[in-house]
Amino acid sequence: MIRVVIVDDQAIVRTGLARIFGAEDGFDVVAECADGAQAVATVTRLRPDLVLMDVRMPRLDGIEATRQLCAAPEPPPVLALTTFDEDEVLWGVIEAGAQGFVLKDSTAEDLLAAARVVAAGGAWFDPAVAPRMMRAYRGAVASRRREAARLDLLTAREHDVLRLLARGQVNAEIAQALRVSPGTVKSHIGAIFEKLGVRDRAAAIVFAFDHGIVRPGQD
Known part of the structure; x- marks a missing residue:
């Protein structure tokens, strides 16, 4: 029973x-x-x-x-x-x-x-309701996959820059950490914005957290 x-x-x-x-x-x-x-x-x-x-x-x-x-x-x-x-x-x-x-x-x-x-x-x-639910689910999954695929467009150095940017570091701090010039950091950030399809640092930071590049509380 x-x-x-x-x-x-x-x-x-x-x-x-x-x-x-x-x-x-x-x-x-x-x-x-x-x-x-x-x-x-x-x-x-x-x-x-x-x-x-x-x-x-x-x-x-x-x-x-x-x-x-x-x-x-x-x-x-x-x-x-x-x-x-x-x-x-x-x-x-x-x-x-x-x-x-x-x-x-x-x-x-x-x-x-x-x-x-x-x-x-x-x-x-x-x-x-099942057909509507499946359409919404597929749309969400497809969207997430498309977003995640953008990370593959980043070079190893751009990943490093994005990680430091998401931890709140300014260009000068990123440059010092990576031992490159601030101008180089600025160029990397511009390339990151273009490849991820984001408009500013805030959007890039949100993208990094949403896709596991950095996590809350991570040093």
């Missing part, structure tokens, strides 16, 4: 979901919660196999409740359930740690299938 906690602020919705997730389909609804705060306390105490989490709720919404649950040791799988398919909601619950996302107008069969997959450690995204 898959032990489930149902979280939704509407009692009638919780009742309907409890009827869908019945013993005949291999589920045991061990608790129902009316908001995220109650869900966090209940799930921590009962340690279910699956949390069916509404997104829009008072006090503590489903996104923040999911984030708190997934930050704990041995977090339970969370399947987000909502009437909204906006990107803000979709990415919010995914970034919080949910392993699946289902719209409330899904069929009972789809809900059960999603619950089984997520409870088993898999991922499930509602067919209505």
Whole structure:
């Protein structure tokens, strides 16, 4: 039996979901919660196999409740359930740690299938939002790859200059560290801006941190 906690602020919705997730389909609804705060306390105490989490709720919404649950040791799988398919909601619950996302107008069969997959450690995204999510993901990955490829255009010396620049050193300090003239450093920085497609030192520094050239707290 898959032990489930149902979280939704509407009692009638919780009742309907409890009827869908019945013993005949291999589920045991061990608790129902009316908001995220109650869900966090209940799930921590009962340690279910699956949390069916509404997104829009008072006090503590489903996104923040999911984030708190997934930050704990041995977090339970969370399947987000909502009437909204906006990107803000979709990415919010995914970034919080949910392993699946289902719209409330899904069929009972789809809900059960999603619950089984997520409870088993898999991922499930509602067919209505999956194509949009994949397009956004592919766009983000392609963009990051294009940006990362720009680093390959830099020479070894330009990498050195970028690293020192990102650590906050001015041209004279970079020149002294690399034992070159300030004019040479200025030329390298100009080449870095052009190759990375950035306009100024601030943008170059952000690029360096975003792509691991330097890291916060690194000497």
